[in-house]
Amino acid sequence: MNIKTFTVCIFMFAAVMISAQNIFLTKVEKTKENKDKYLIKIDPKNSSAEYLGEIDVQGFSNDDMDVFYRIYNKAKEIGANAFAFQPFETVDEKNQSFNPSNYKMKLYYISKEEYSKPSDEIYLFSSSAKSQTISINKKDYVLPSRSFTVLKTIPGEIYTISTKKLLGSTIKVSGKPESTAQYYQVSSLKVRSNTFGEPGINLKSGDIIGLDRSFGDFLRMIYTENK
Template identity: 55%
Template sequence: MKNIALIFSVLCIQLFGAQNVYLTKVEKTMDNSDKFLYKKDQAITDAVYLGEAEVQGFSKDDAAIFALVYKKAKEIGANTFEWKPFENIDGTPQAFNPANYKIALYYTPKEKLTVQNGMLYIFASSEKNQKININKTDYTLAPRSFLKVKIVPGQVYTISTKKLLGSTVKVQPKATDDNLYFQISSLKVKSDTSGVGGLNLKSGDITGLEKSYAEFLSAIYKEDTP
């Protein structure tokens, strides 16, 4: 009986500690084959509202959560999204809660998508403070935060972790390049080959991120002002 009680307790912990993503509202669906899921620009007025997905429960694995959100978005044909805050009783928006939040899903015509370039994004991990150096300038990023640095086309940017055996990445963006996205992590991250998870470049504890996943992180992480 004790073993049965122990197994039941473990299952309950796993059940209630797991993070799930649900489609909580579907207004309409779109038939499209877009593989991307970008953050909606607030200035865009031609986006078609499709519905909402809700994330319930806290998880440190944001890549896995993004994969679930992506799957729900594609079920109704969404290619853009935005974080939609819950409201307090008086109608004011609540602060972001990583254990429970809503994502509004849209379809935006490709010709209406704005090209965002000229910025270097550096994301911290979801757990620990991260010390990094960008072109000989030191920064410390809090968990679940990110840093934006304006880049100059043609200039070399050296990103390194502040560790004895840390990693270093050098990039030289061109004038026509999109934003550059990297995440600093003390954890071992496996590359994703599905084209959904968003991990496509890794050097030790510096990981280059695919745009869709990076824009998801920029919506649920807090921007850190240098």
């Protein structure tokens, strides 16, 4: 191997190391025995959740599904079924905002009753790669990449959501009393659906994708709300 080839290899290795993402289960306070499949976002201040441990994510990846699965598997090692973003503190004891390249999550166990609390919200996510234009009941919205908007529903009312493309998708959803939140992602990217019993993507209709609640809640943490 000549010097030029060796130098190129060193730079390639360094680039891989810099862009590599690591996910660590850094703290285990206790474990729970449970076989549920969900991992949802909660506010610990308004929950009777039982604290189990912490996960650290270091490095950025644009493959949100892969990141979620790796976090999900770590969380299930200790029986967690809920999580919350844990901000880092600055030197003056103020909480830092979310950093997609370096963040911490606290893991919890919650009861089935808490998981089943109803919600009147529909979450609409953009893609991880580029902005998306959508129409909700004939009103247009532009969602920047890695962002989402929240639609408050009225029971019985129908909401028509379209991707505003020539051959794009259109879905109709409705607010249902005592139902849980609904999650959809607008994306022209190829995606893989979840296998039976795993969280992730529930259905795909063209470029509007129905998401499992667990994956949707993860996107709520790592994406920016577009109000």
